[in-house]
Amino acid sequence: MARYHIETYGCTSNRGESREIERRLRDAGHHQVEGPTAADVAILNTCTVVEKTERNMLRRAEELADETADLIVTGCMALAQGEEFGELDAQVLHWDEVPEAVTNGECPTTTPDSTPILDGVVGILPIARGCMSDCSYCITKHATGKIDSPPIEENVEKARALVHAGAKELRITGQDTGVYGWDTGERTLHELLERICEIDGDFRVRVGMANPKGVHGIREELAQVFADNEKLYDFLHAPVQSGSDDVLGDMRRQHQVSEYLEVVDTFDEHLEYWTLSTDFIVGFPTETDHDHEQSMALIRETRPEKLNVTRFSKRPGTDAAEMKGLGGQLKKDRSKAMSALKREIVGEVYESMVGEVREDVLVVEDGTGDSVKCRDSAYRQLIVRNASEHGIEPGDFVDLEVTSHETMYAFGEPI
Template sequence: MARYHIETYGCTANRGESRQIEQLLRDGGHHRANGPEEADVAILNTCTVVEKTERNMLKRAKELEEATADLIVTGCMALAQGETFNEAGVDADILHWDAVPNAVLNGECPTTTPDTEPVLDGVIGILPIARGCMSDCSYCITKQATGKIDSPSVEENVEKARALVHAGAKEIRITGQDTGVYGWDEGERKLHTLLERICEIDGTFRIRVGMANPKGLHGIREELARVFAENEKLYNFIHAPVQSGSNTVLGEMRRQHQVREFVEVVETFDAALDHWTLSTDFIVGFPTETDTDHEQSLALMREVRPEKINVTRFSKRPDTDAAQLKGLGGTLKKERSSEMVELKMEIVGDAYGEMVGERHEVLVVQPGTGDSVQCYDEAYRQVVITNASEHGIEPGDVLDVEITSAENVYCFGNPI
């Protein structure tokens, strides 16, 4: 497990983003360190309100880079002026807020404690449906903490979801180490059954399904795609971390799936849904990864064109089999990571750019920066509405918007 140090500068919205990052890191079994010197990774959530602030952010980034093993820079300055850090010689990953937890998790499954219960945070209800997984990835230390899949019954999870809705949840986030193998310990994968049952609960809310490994999804892909197509309460969104486009590397990672199975999952959802989001993860620089393997990952990304992509540079976790392998040099990993991130920004930017001029129904989930709100459309794509108070918009509202412009990883919309 990683020890993290996080520092936040700027407005209330930034503090809210840091709180969400920490929540996901804790869910992943990671712990806050007693300062950057004791941390495996430092996270700097930046502000860029004035020039003096920018200088302070650069200064602090350099200090953190010297004090800790890895540095992640996120927040307003990272998004608006990310190149400034590179130009100043700061060796850091420049990431959007949403990508930070996955980068720290290093491709590992999230970890929940045995007594994890549903949580209501604003209008977001978090529902852990099971604990553990069926995988044995060579780089992942999480398995040592969680063990095999342990699935409560469908009825028990439905009742927990109903309680969240009655408590005011407008978005239910289904979580687990690997949601795709829910029910495997009982001899039958039941994710599609669970989702169908939760959709029958009275109320206005949406459901987002959390990470599911491609192997688990592959066996129920037809059933899942049907449930998604038939139920508007489900965000048309799946998170299936492929991790590499090379079957050779996947074998060394012990990922259980092959590239073709991942592609078949994508093709099945493509056939069933018109507007949906594929989220996936790539680990760059696994110790056995060759130039050819890296090119295969880039080729896969171009082929399936995910609308959300998490790119993580491989780092060793203690007591894992992959930690015994001779690693690639940091420079090579950084070069490959930069190449993949550049392609990622092109693909994701195109996806959001194509939405400009379209109309979508969105759920308002939480406050954003200043007088804005963060919303998600039917495919769980982020839509920002500015001047929210002028329109009387609050978290939990459902409204139609016209997409007016797009950034790389989100777009802006006006209420209709």
């Protein structure tokens, strides 16, 4: 779990985005601190109204880069003039990517007490606490312990209550959803999802992070459940973290690259249109140039439509914190190369959608201004502008024609 410091400049929209960043970080178990010197990571949400503002943003970014271990720059200037921060040891990200970049590959803690939450039309359902991993870089395991899985029926009842309360999207969360049931001697995530999809109502289900090792043992059953149930978003978040088995061994990840590939191949066989989401840690202390190239090659081979790139940072009390680290510039260069490849792949995905029609797209939440954010069957993000003119709001299902795209999302017009 990370300590973070966040600074926000500019308009109401920037402040709203920062509040959402803080909410996600808080829900994931991270802690806000006063001042960048006490933080593991500093987040600068920038403005770019006039030239003087730009100079101030660059100066503040330089100060933060000197005062904290890691710096993330987001906001208007980061997106419009990201190259201006090129000389700094900083990650330049869209605000929506910031919470995941802070995690350092650690498991999310999600909620402190595994209580379901209804946030607008989104129901958040933690199905278990803890995990079965012992990753050398992760401090979360010290807070959550081993997996503790409530019975399937208990989780189904919680899901049913969220749907009855108005949830249109259920987010199944946990430190590692793929190992649900391991503590009872059975791997039962696929059974739980099947039961949740049997609940009456018009809603969608998104499965949260599931490490490759847990998914691998039930990959056939799990992929079949996805194929059989329209309520399930065809979306899998399986963080591989490295394309090198040597680095995975030093990380004490429980899977090898071959097992991750077998998971991807199985979902390819069962699903025609789906989204692969994964994570990579760049600059782990034992990562060589060859290891990094193996990670880049794995990305090119599997072409994940959602990719979270995190520079390694030491967490106190972890075994990896005792390792001799790599230089900051080397980590920056590798992160920059991987992020560029990510933007290329994700941009191609959304570009390929232009001109197509997506049916039964769920309007999930309000966006910036008079826009709404929507998700199609593979959990790809579509933005509808001038939503009030179309009479659509969160909770609605709409058919959209994809009209244009940005790198991380597409725009749609209601049909």
